Amino acid sequence: MEAESQTREQKYAADLTSIKEAEARIRPFINKTPILSSDALDALSGKRLFFKSELFQRGGAYKFRGACNAVFSLDDDQASKGVLTHSSGNHAAAVALAAKLRGVPSYIVMPKNAPQRKVENVKQYGGQIMFCEPNLPSRESTAAKVMQETGAVLVHPFNDGRVISGQGTITLELLEQAPNIDTIIAPISGGGLISGVTLAAKAIKPAIRILAAEPIGANDAALSKAAGKLIALQEINTVADGLRGMLGSLTWPVVRDFVDDVITVEDSEIIEAMKLCYENLKVAVEPSGAIGLAVALSNGFKNHPAWKDSTNIGIVLSGGNVDLSVYGIHPKDDE
């Protein structure tokens, strides 16, 4: 059994050992985030809900775990040349912060139409921003040019074993804080978060159920899981800007083999979940971060075979980098 499980683990980009190593490596730098709960949300869902609040992670999202593990995994020689990523979201700021803590340069390739707020987030951690055209070829050629010129190491947002191992540390904390959890719901996009969370959870507690939460307008994981093969979407349409990515070569095998199911929700359910977090948990959660609660409250879950066996549910609130404009409020100076 053990040998088999070991062989099996080796097929994937991370395992419990690499995740525990990641935890030891990043512990001095990360926040151990609290579990929040709400009687009102328990009543609404009919379950006991444990909200792992990564919005209180440094940089405001879980992304710092993976970025920190990747940056601190480098040997001094590699690290000295700096790190590089292309992202317009939380991963960009997370890499910049990790590099700052390591004392090495970071280069962040961002589309020139990236929101000012995201640009500021990177700048505040000392990241050097290279603007590119808002399309994939420009992004990739700009990143390639920076790598060539600087020798910086690429830290991919999700298709990287070090990043996946870092995200898996969420599970180590969660199962220590709430050991009776029988189900975990976490967002899925590129799959770094769900892969890390799943590999750790299934290794520690094999009977645990993992449900991935995906917007209906970016449902590549749901379609891929149903088809048993990786399916790419031609078009993405969701309010959850953090969930517009698609699965990669390292994350798809984990989703295929270990994630129990993918449940999709509408954007309106995501926005409603954000409001419920605000009013009941008293926390700011971005759309991508609120999708786990949206799934817990959805008909898709209530009609799912997993519903009746789920009693204590861990929900990953993945991030809180949101301004009030998502509710339709635009500060005057934005106009």
Added chain:
Amino acid sequence: MEAESQTREQKYAADLTSIKEAEARIRPFINKTPILSSDALDALSGKRLFFKSELFQRGGAYKFRGACNAVFSLDDDQASKGVLTHSSGNHAAAVALAAKLRGVPSYIVMPKNAPQRKVENVKQYGGQIMFCEPNLPSRESTAAKVMQETGAVLVHPFNDGRVISGQGTITLELLEQAPNIDTIIAPISGGGLISGVTLAAKAIKPAIRILAAEPIGANDAALSKAAGKLIALQEINTVADGLRGMLGSLTWPVVRDFVDDVITVEDSEIIEAMKLCYENLKVAVEPSGAIGLAVALSNGFKNHPAWKDSTNIGIVLSGGNVDLSVYGIHPKDDE
């Protein structure tokens, strides 16, 4: 010195002893709320800010501390007849919750135009609501009638030594969590919170500076403090619905003798502070709750003699019971 300080303390509705007794009494029931911080807000204020986050208190506001102490101070015979209050705010829900935990009835007199959300908050804790006309005579006559019929004990929102002692437990936690604090900024309305916080703080750390934060449109405390006598306002006008009360006979002497100053801010500064809490601390704070940050960032504080000597500032985020309508968003079903 000690004798003098004891004589002096006896003039006030609470002292360090009653506050420590309150802490022991309510400890099994309350949340020890976390201290939040933000590099960005520190940079904005030029100070180190420690946010005591009472929005994570049970019932969503500090009010539960005082209500809990009052309800659990009663002997069994008194308690069995229940407790009563008149309030349309956080104190109403706090009394209902405390009564529920003690297993005794609670009667809450509310104006019949009270927001549905506030009514629901009381109902969820099993409070029995008696509606009155939205004016003081109706409120008082309704409360008197309920007291006569039931024998319930009145728990006043602030003009009550047990309530003031309960609110003072905030300071015991705050100075344990952040011992180097030299200044505390807390909201002022009826004065229960500031009185408890101040009496504890000055007893533990006599050199500490206490600044009360008040909306300009409800500035009875600022006027009273400046005049050296209690001044009532004819008109109240502020977005901070929790700060529309006026000082009482038990709270004014504490404000007069121990609070270092009252600093007022505009409603627009309060709303801006709410947004800053949301975007930087990731928490929901109601207008009354955000006023401490508004003061910390105000010109009134920057031009104040206390400014240069304040380095580590404790700010009481007093509550988080807010829905998104304060930002100008009204859910459809409200219309």
